[in-house]
Amino acid sequence: MPDPLQPDTAQRTLTTLCDLADRELVVIIGWAKHIPGFLSLSLADQMSVLQSVWLEVLVLGVAYRSIGCEDEVVFAEDFVLDEEMSRVAGLTELNAAISQLARRFRALNVDREEFVMLKAIALTNSDSVYIEDMDAVQKLRDLLHQGLLELECQRRPDDPQRAGRLLLTLPLLRQTAGRALTTFYSIKTRGGVPMHKLFLEMLEAMMD
Numbered sequence: 001m002p003d004p005l006q007p008d009t010a011q012r013t014l015t016t017l018c019d020l021a022d023r024e025l026v027v028i029i030g031w032a033k034h035i036p037g038f039l040s041l042s043l044a045d046q047m048s049v050l051q052s053v054w055l056e057v058l059v060l061g062v063a064y065r066s067i068g069c070e071d072e073v074v075f076a077e078d079f080v081l082d083e084e085m086s087r088v089a090g091l092t093e094l095n096a097a098i099s100q101l102a103r104r105f106r107a108l109n110v111d112r113e114e115f116v117m118l119k120a121i122a123l124t125n126s127d128s129v130y131i132e133d134m135d136a137v138q139k140l141r142d143l144l145h146q147g148l149l150e151l152e153c154q155r156r157p158d159d160p161q162r163a164g165r166l167l168l169t170l171p172l173l174r175q176t177a178g179r180a181l182t183t184f185y186s187i188k189t190r191g192g193v194p195m196h197k198l199f200l201e202m203l204e205a206m207m208d
C-alpha cells in the first residue's frame with residue numbers, strides 16, 4: 001500500500017509501484033527455479049533468460065490479474081489504477097497497453113492453468129544474444145509447449161486451435177513489455193522516484 005505519510009501524488013503512486021515491481025521480481029526469480037528443467041540450464045543462461053524476459057513475465061501477471069476490470073489495471077489486489085490515477089502517474093500509455101493485453105485474455109477466457117503455462121513459456125521464449133546453450137533453452141521451451149498442447153488436448157479436445165490462439169498473444173506481450181521498458185527508462189531519467197538495486201540491475205540488463 002502507498003505510504004500514508006506521503007502526499008497522494010504521482011510520486012507516491014510511482015514509488016509504491018516501484019516497490020511492488022521489485023518484490024514481484026524477487027518472486028519470479030524464485031518461481032523460475034520450480035519450472036522443470038530451468039535449473040538444468042547453466043547459471044549464466046538462467047541469468048540471461050531472466051534478465052531478458054522478466055518484464056514480460058511481470059506484465060503477463062498484471063494483465064491476467066486485470067482480466068475482470070474493463071479500464072483498470074490490477075497491479076495488486078489492494079492497488080488498482082483507474083484511468084485517472086494512471087494519467088496522474090504518467091502511466092496512461094503503459095496501462096492502456098496492459099489493458100489491451102487483458103482484453104485479449106478476457107476474449108479467450110484464459111484460465112489459471114493456461115496462464116501459468118503461458119508464463120512458463122514466456123520465460124523460456126527468450127531471444128537473448130547472451131544465451132550460451134540456446135539448444136537447451138529451446139528444449140525447455142518445446143517441453144513446455146508440449147505441456148500446453150497436452151493440457152488443451154485433455155480439456156478441450158473439441159478446440160484444436162486453442163493452444164495456438166493462446167501462443168498468439170505472446171507478440172502483444174513482448175510489445176507491451178517494450179512499452180513498459182520505455183516508460184521505466186523515462187521515469188528513471190527524469191528522477192525523483194526511488195528504485196531498488198535489483199530492479200535497476202535488471203532494467204540495465206534489458207538495455208544492454
Ligand SMILES: CC(=O)c1ccc(Oc2ccc(O)c(C(C)(C)C)c2)cc1
Nearest residue numbers: 017018020021058059062075180184187
Ligand atoms: C521504475 C518505474 O518507474 C516503475 C513505474 C511503474 C511501475 O509499476 C509497475 C508495478 C508492477 C508491475 O508488474 C509493472 C509492470 C506490469 C509494468 C511490469 C509496473 C513499476 C516501476
